[in-house]
Amino acid sequence: MSSYEAVIGLEIHVQLNTNSKIFCACKADSWGDPPNTNICPVCTGQPGVLPVPNQAVIEKGALLATALHAEVQPVSYFDRKNYFYPDLPKGYQISQYDIAIGKGGYLEFPIENGTMRKVLIEKLHIEEDAGKTIHKPGRRLLDFNRCGVPLVEMVTGPDLRSADEAAEFIRYFRKLVRWIGISDADMEKGKMRFDANVSIREEGSTVLNPKTEIKNMNSIEHGREAMKAEIKRQIKEVEGGGVIESWTLDWDEENKTLSKMRSKETEADYRYFKEPDLLAVTLSEERIQDLKNSLPELPNERRNNFMEGYNLSSHDSNILTSDFDISNFFIDTVETYDTDAQITSNWLINDVQGMMNDLNLSISELYFSPEHLASIIALVEEGTINTSTGKALVRKTQQQGKEPRDIVEQEGLGQVTDSAAIESICQEIIQENPDQVEQYKSGKGGVIGWLVGQVMAKSGGKADPKAVRETLEGLLK
Numbered sequence: 001m002s003s004y005e006a007v008i009g010l011e012i013h014v015q016l017n018t019n020s021k022i023f024c025a026c027k028a029d030s031w032g033d034p035p036n037t038n039i040c041p042v043c044t045g046q047p048g049v050l051p052v053p054n055q056a057v058i059e060k061g062a063l064l065a066t067a068l069h070a071e072v073q074p075v076s077y078f079d080r081k082n083y084f085y086p087d088l089p090k091g092y093q094i095s096q097y098d099i100a101i102g103k104g105g106y107l108e109f110p111i112e113n114g115t116m117r118k119v120l121i122e123k124l125h126i127e128e129d130a131g132k133t134i135h136k137p138g139r140r141l142l143d144f145n146r147c148g149v150p151l152v153e154m155v156t157g158p159d160l161r162s163a164d165e166a167a168e169f170i171r172y173f174r175k176l177v178r179w180i181g182i183s184d185a186d187m188e189k190g191k192m193r194f195d196a197n198v199s200i201r202e203e204g205s206t207v208l209n210p211k212t213e214i215k216n217m218n219s220i221e222h223g224r225e226a227m228k229a230e231i232k233r234q235i236k237e238v239e240g241g242g243v244i245e246s247w248t249l250d251w252d253e254e255n256k257t258l259s260k261m262r263s264k265e266t267e268a269d270y271r272y273f274k275e276p277d278l279l280a281v282t283l284s285e286e287r288i289q290d291l292k293n294s295l296p297e298l299p300n301e302r303r304n305n306f307m308e309g310y311n312l313s314s315h316d317s318n319i320l321t322s323d324f325d326i327s328n329f330f331i332d333t334v335e336t337y338d339t340d341a342q343i344t345s346n347w348l349i350n351d352v353q354g355m356m357n358d359l360n361l362s363i364s365e366l367y368f369s370p371e372h373l374a375s376i377i378a379l380v381e382e383g384t385i386n387t388s389t390g391k392a393l394v395r396k397t398q399q400q401g402k403e404p405r406d407i408v409e410q411e412g413l414g415q416v417t418d419s420a421a422i423e424s425i426c427q428e429i430i431q432e433n434p435d436q437v438e439q440y441k442s443g444k445g446g447v448i449g450w451l452v453g454q455v456m457a458k459s460g461g462k463a464d465p466k467a468v469r470e471t472l473e474g475l476l477k
C-alpha cells in the first residue's frame, strides 16, 4: 500500500472592521441587529444608484497585503462577479479579479515540530459580502444587512500538508489580522470563514491531483475534522480504484459527514468584467510606504525577540504574544519601568491574565496599567508587601481604581517585618496551641507549617512567612 500526503489550499474571508460598508454609508457590523435594518438603495442594488468606495477598506486591505509581504498595487480594479442567488439582490458581487490590491506574498507560521512552514499567497483582494439566506421549514428568509459588508479574501497556494497544519495556519492568520487591527475575526459571528481545497497524492510526488472544495466553514476545529474526513475519503476512493472528481462539498457538523453540493463553478461561469461604476483603486507610492512603516512587529518576530531579547521560554513567549495588546503591556512594563522580564512575565501570565479571564475583559479594557504592575512588583521586591498580598493587590487596584501604594497605605497591607511584633504573635500562638507544640517537640516536624499558618492568619496575612518560620523554630528549640 502506498503512503499518501494531503495537498491543501485555503480560501479565507475576513470581515474588515470599518464603521460603514464598502460602497455606502450603512453600518457594516449588523451583529445583533434585526434583519434588513442596515440597508439602503446602494447595497440592495436598486436601479440608478452609484457605489462610492470606502477608503478605509482599501487601506485595511493594503495593510494586510503588506503584512503578508505582498506587493501592494498602486493601481487595482474592481470587477463584477456575476451570479444569481436570492441573497444577492444586485445579481453580481463587486470584487477584484485580475488586478487586485495585493500581488504575491507569503505567510510563515510555526508548526508543531518547532520549524516554520511557508505558505504562498495566490490571491489577495477586497470585495463586498452577499446577504444571508435563512432556511425555515417551507420558507426561505432573506437578510440583506450583510450585503456590501467589506471583506478581504485571501487564497493560498496548495502548500499545506495535513488537516492539522491547515488548522494551525488559520489560527495564525486569525491572530495576524487581529494583531494588525483590521478585523476581530470572530468566527462565531461569521466574521472569518474559510473554504478548503483538498487533494491527495503519493508521498514524494509533486503532481497536483483533482481537488474537492469544502465550503463555508466557520470553526477551526470543525474545519480540521472536515478536512481529515475528506482526506480519508479520497484515500479510500483511490485505493479502491476510483477517481476523485472536482466536487464542492458541505460539512455537516452534527453528523460529521460531507455531502456533495454541486459541481464546482469555474471562473468563466462568473463572466467577470471591470466594474463600470467605479474608478480604479489608487494608492500613491508614498501612502504604500507609510503603510509599510506603520506595520507593527508581527507575532512571530515578536515571539522570537521575547525569547532571545528577554530570555523567556517559548511557552511564556507564546502566551505573551497571543495578543498584540498583551505583548505591548509586557514591553511597556519592562522597558518603561525597568522591571525584571521573567518576574513581569510571571505576574502578567498568572495574575493579570487570571483577573482578565474572571472579569471577562481584554487588557486594553482594564484600569490596571503597566505602571501599576511595575509598582506592585517593586512593593514585593522591596519587602513592603508579601507575594500573596501582591496578588490580591492586582485585583484591588483594578476594583478600586487607585494606585497600589495608596491602597497599601490606606488598608495597612504593609508586611510586618518588625521582628518584635512577629515574635509576640508567635508567642501567643505557642501558648494557645500546647498540643501542636507538644507534637512538634516530640518529632513531628511537619506541624511547623500549621503553626506558621496560624501566625500568618493572626497577622492578617501581612507577616513575612520566612521570618515567621525562623522565629517559631527559634522559640521551639
Ligand SMILES: [Zn+2]
Pocket: 021, 024, 025, 026, 038, 039, 040, 041, 042, 043, 044, 148
Ligand atoms: Zn447601504
